[in-house]
Amino acid sequence: MAHIHNERVMRMRVILIGGASGIAQAIASTVLDGGGEVVLAGRHRESLDAAVALLGPRASAVVIDLADESSIAQAASSVGSVDHVISLAADHANGPLGDLDGTAVRNAFDAKVIGPILLAKHFSPQVREGGSFLFFSGVAAWKPAPGLSVMATTNGAVAFLVEALAVELAPTRVNALSPGIVDSGAWDSMGSGKDTLFADTARTNPVRRVGQPSDIAAAALSLLTNTFVTGVTLHVDGGGRLS
Ligand SMILES: NC(=O)c1ccc[n+]([C@@H]2O[C@H](COP(=O)([O-])OP(=O)(O)OC[C@H]3O[C@@H](n4cnc5c(N)ncnc54)[C@H](OP(=O)(O)O)[C@@H]3O)[C@@H](O)[C@H]2O)c1
Structure with missing residues (x-):
């Protein structure tokens, strides 16, 4: 089994949006x-x-703005065939409702929802047999x-999108990964607020620590390589949604 697993990883060609x-x-x-x-x-x-x-x-690079369908279509033809398409893009529109800007809200949906739908539209003909899409969700959905x-x-x-696409794009697999609080660099702009957030997370979640990017990478690799898994959202959050 380990041999098959390694062979798959060695042959893998992967595009990462939000790369x-x-x-x-x-x-x-x-x-x-x-x-x-x-x-x-x-x-x-x-x-x-x-x-x-x-x-x-x-490693190579291609420009894609998930809010611009033509950039997705162009990249799909220039990149060619791939085994896996992974979208980690997130464009945040946080804050009290009264302060929310409609454009920022739409940009957030472009990055996480509409963009992945358009990635599926343009890249599905490029995904090789046994391949998959992997879209990034997040613990905030289960812990408002x-x-x-x-x-x-x-x-x-x-989480709902991957269930629908797993049926529509079959046999290409479509999964989601939902991280908890991860020290990815995304929180660094919070200054000392980051230390408070991380200390609170480590105190309250069941595994008593924040996540590392390597925790998420290990889980992502499992979703890419296990060809019997589709339409799932894998929670890699240290149990944070339960605390
Ligand atoms: N880190 C955590 O604690 C945590 C927790 C829960 C969920 N997650 C999810 O995990 C994923 C990765 O998180 P992260 O912390 O590594 O990264 P992140 O800082 O959230 O990175 C977001 C990436 O998305 C790209 N992006 C934003 N809008 C885009 C668009 N319209 N088109 C294409 N790319 C766009 C950004 O690149 P450019 O601005 O250069 O385009 C950036 O590279 C995200 O989906 C995030 O929501 C993370």
């Missing part, structure tokens, strides 16, 4: 370590190029909090 983010980098490194190839996608060429430079010659209604709704929609 310059912390979790994407950990997944990309895991695929590359196994002998695979990665294409990083996102809105900003400079951050993609910087990430590719760190990953080495089996004031100011996080958009995050909860977009992440929740991902």
Whole structure:
């Protein structure tokens, strides 16, 4: 079994949208370590190029803005066939309802919900036999909090989207991964608020620690390689949604 698993990883060609983010980098490194190839996608060429430079010659970059369908269609034809399409993109619209800007809310849905639907539309003809889509949800959907209604709704929609697409795109598999609080770099702009959030998370969740990108990468690899898993949302949150 281990042999089959390794063979699959070695042959893998994966595109990661939101590819310059912390979790994407950990997944990309895991695929590359196994002998695979990665294409990083996102809105900003400079951050993609910087990430590719760190990953080495089996990594490349393509610009995709999930709010722009033509960029998705162009990338699908320029990238060609892949084994897996992973979208980690998130564009946050957090804050009290009274302060929410409609455009920011729409951008959040573009990144997490509409963009993945359009990725499925344009990339499904490019996904090789045995391949899959993997979309990123998040613990906020199962643990609502004031100011996080958009995050909860977009992440929740991902869980239903993968069930629908698993049926529509069969036999291509479609899964979701829902991280808990992970030290991916995304929280660094919070300053000392990050320390408080992480200490609270580690105190209250069942595993008593925050997640690391490597925790998420290991779970993602399992969803990519287990060809009997489709239409699921895998919670990799240290049990955070239960606390
Ligand atoms: N870190 C956590 O604690 C945590 C918790 C729960 C869920 N998650 C989920 O896990 C995933 C990865 O999280 P992360 O912390 O590594 O990264 P992140 O900081 O949330 O990264 C988001 C990425 O999405 C890209 N992006 C945003 N809008 C886009 C668009 N319209 N088109 C294409 N790309 C777009 C951004 O790149 P550009 O701006 O350069 O385009 C960025 O690379 C996200 O979906 C996040 O919601 C994370």
